[in-house]
Amino acid sequence: MEPLPEDSNRNWTEPGVYEVAAGVYRIPLPLPNDALRAVNVYAISDGTTLALVDSGWALTESRQLLSDALKGIGAELGDVREFLVTHVHRDHYTQAVVLRREFGSKVSLGQLEEPSLKVTADPDQLPMQAQVELLRHCGADEVIAALAKMFGDVPRRTDVDQWEDPDEWLTPGRRTVLPNRELEVVHTPGHTTGHVVFLDGAAGLLFSGDHVLPHITPSIGFQPVPADLPLNDYLDSLRLVRALPDQRLLPAHGPVAGSVHERIDELLEHHRQRLETMAAQIDAGASTAFDTASRLGWTRRGRKLSEMDAFNQMLAVLETAAHLDLLVSQDKLRVQTIDGVRHYGTN
Incomplete structure (x- = not known):
């Protein structure tokens, strides 16, 4: 070769x-x-x-x-x-x-x-244990169930020796x-x-x-x-x-x-637009990160959340939560937790 x-x-x-x-x-x-x-x-x-x-x-x-x-x-x-x-x-x-x-x-x-x-x-x-907890805060029980179906309720750990310091x-x-x-x-x-x-x-x-x-x-x-x-x-x-x-x-x-600069400029603009889009979805009535993610298109093809596999649904919902939480930190949205689920609203 x-x-x-x-x-x-x-x-x-x-x-x-x-x-x-x-x-x-x-x-x-x-x-x-x-x-x-x-x-x-x-x-x-x-x-x-x-x-x-x-x-x-x-x-x-x-x-x-x-x-x-x-x-x-x-x-x-x-x-x-x-x-x-x-x-x-x-x-x-x-x-x-x-x-x-x-x-x-x-x-x-x-x-x-x-x-x-x-x-x-x-x-x-357990693998993805932290992500499952975050999904609960996102109101994404459907995604948690899909992950369990995809990976099993208790995934087996056979790779611990690959994670040495x-x-x-x-x-x-x-x-x-x-x-x-x-x-x-x-x-x-x-x-x-x-x-x-x-x-x-x-x-x-x-x-x-x-x-x-x-x-x-x-x-x-x-x-x-x-x-x-x-x-x-x-x-x-x-x-x-x-x-x-x-x-x-x-x-x-x-x-x-x-x-590198050209691509970074594109990424910064992408996230600027994404923040605006997610804020608009909350203003239009979405409440949780799962609600918001379900209203958006994903990947360059604009796929619906329900069209993706469970793992990529998880990534999409958690990325939505990351955007919404940043908007909260910027005082552009408010949030309250009800029964363990984070609900967002406009100020």
Whole structure:
């Protein structure tokens, strides 16, 4: 599997190894039963030392494709010195933990991911337990029932060993990755509380993880330990990165893009419009986050909430709640809790 030049006309999910800059290679790895279809892992190499940004999902197929791709740049799985992980979601973190156990690679993760990682690693903690509680506050009993039907009332935990602690908790600042290459670690909460991006200013690159994606808006606050105002965190993080010099966008999902700033401007405008739309729905009589989400279109196709699977219904309702709670914090809406459900109204 020889490296290919990055090509915007090629489907970004096509397996292979693609040279995006000198010494930087994009490696798409598969995601099972996921609309995203693939996650980009980035190999950074000087021919002697090798580091990876993110790692992929701990799956047999993913491991094999990663191994094949690394052979294309003259390396093997055991040559990976370090995994720099943008955030603690399964498709970014778990393969790094499994490969560390076998080869001794170092794993590094943002420090503020520690609370969520500890909850995820707890064998007595049910998957999505925090999200189910939030859905109750949203008046989304239908979605809770659909999740139980989709995943079972008591999902089995068979992956606790994939959630071990990293070797290093990352904090913002400059960090040497290869002997002659440094990255800037930038804390970008929102998608998760401890999400980080990696800035290679010398090469004009931003390894953006799920913070800035070229074709979709990242889910907000899907994590075992929810944040109080995850959308506020996310918008602040977008503005933080927008204030940095513009770079090429190396996202975790989707093709490489030419401008981080251009995409951030689109994301900020999307959320501005979404906040206005949700406020209008409350003004028109919607009361709960579930009510509001049910009145909106979702994805670029404008699908109804009822047309989506249970998992994506959950993401949609919780994202709606994040927008409504931000409007409350801005004194643009009011909220009261009745029998455990949050009801919103206009001021």
